[in-house]
Amino acid sequence: MPDQLRIAALLLCSVVVAVGVAVAGKFVGDGFRDGRAADRYVTVKGVSERDVVSDLAVWPVRITETGDDLGATQSRLEQDVDALVVFLVGEGLPQDSILRGRVEVQDLLAQAYRPEGIEKGRYILAQTVTVRTDNVTLVDSAASRIGELVKMGVVFAETGGPTYVFTGLNDIKPEMIAEATKEARAGAQQFADDSGSTVGAIRQANQGVFTIGAPRGWAEYNADSAIEKRVRVVSTIDFFLRD
Numbered sequence: 653m654p655d656q657l658r659i660a661a662l663l664l665c666s667v668v669v670a671v672g673v674a675v676a677g678k679f680v681g682d683g684f685r686d687g688r689a690a691d692r693y694v695t696v697k698g699v700s701e702r703d704v705v706s707d708l709a710v711w712p713v714r715i716t717e718t719g720d721d722l723g724a725t726q727s728r729l730e731q732d733v734d735a736l737v738v739f740l741v742g743e744g745l746p747q748d749s750i751l752r753g754r755v756e757v758q759d760l761l762a763q764a765y766r767p768e769g770i771e772k773g774r775y776i777l778a779q780t781v782t783v784r785t786d787n788v789t790l791v792d793s794a795a796s797r798i799g800e801l802v803k804m805g806v807v808f809a810e811t812g813g814p815t816y817v818f819t820g821l822n823d824i825k826p827e828m829i830a831e832a833t834k835e836a837r838a839g840a841q842q843f844a845d846d847s848g849s850t851v852g853a854i855r856q857a858n859q860g861v862f863t864i865g866a867p868r869g870w871a872e873y874n875a876d877s878a879i880e881k882r883v884r885v886v887s888t889i890d891f892f893l894r895d
């Protein structure tokens with residue numbers, strides 16, 4: 653009789669273990685499937701572009717004079733700068749948009765290595781006049797006509813011309829992000845349609861970097877001198893996929 657009881661107990665234990673293993677296996681399987689479902693996503697990119705117009709112009713104009721008499725050279729520089737300011741005001745630019753920088757003086761005889769033939773050009777004086785205004789049209793017009801001062805003997809150093817800036821990026825950011833997200837979701841939807849799935853919520857999103865570059869047809873290195881600009885952002889977004 654005791655042997656029969658031991659056998660029955662062993663059988664009961666075996667049945668309990670088997671059921672436990674089966675139940676655990678079911679939970680593990682369900683968990684695996686749920687985990688796989690949560691891991692199913694697609695990564696897509698959405699692009700948004702806008703053509704904008706610059707609303708700020710910054711134009712540094714550098715004038716130089718040379719001579720062996722410091723006082724006379726400085727007087728000529730002041731006359732040149734005055735002529736430049738008169739020209740700019742005549743082009744319609746207000747006085748408060750014109751800033752005169754400090755006078756820079758270089759004495760060639762004070763250098764450790766003196767160049768030859770400097771008897772009539774010992775001093776090099778320079779001064780930069782900077783125009784800063786939101787009237788980019790006036791600056792563009794004045795920049796195209798500044799050569800008239802050269803006929804009067806005004807000598808300009810290399811300045812590169814005006815720089816045009818678009819400052820309204822924060823105003824258009826929300827709409828552009830929304831457009832990029834919408835385009836990304838459309839791409840995810842196409843992928844889902846091809847794979848027999850549906851698009852779920854956003855798993856992860858990277859807004860991307862906004863760039864302000866040259867308009868179409870312009871070389872990118874000339875972007876600063878273009879009044880019209882192209883704003884672009886590329887967002888990278890992960891969307892969950894569901895069966």
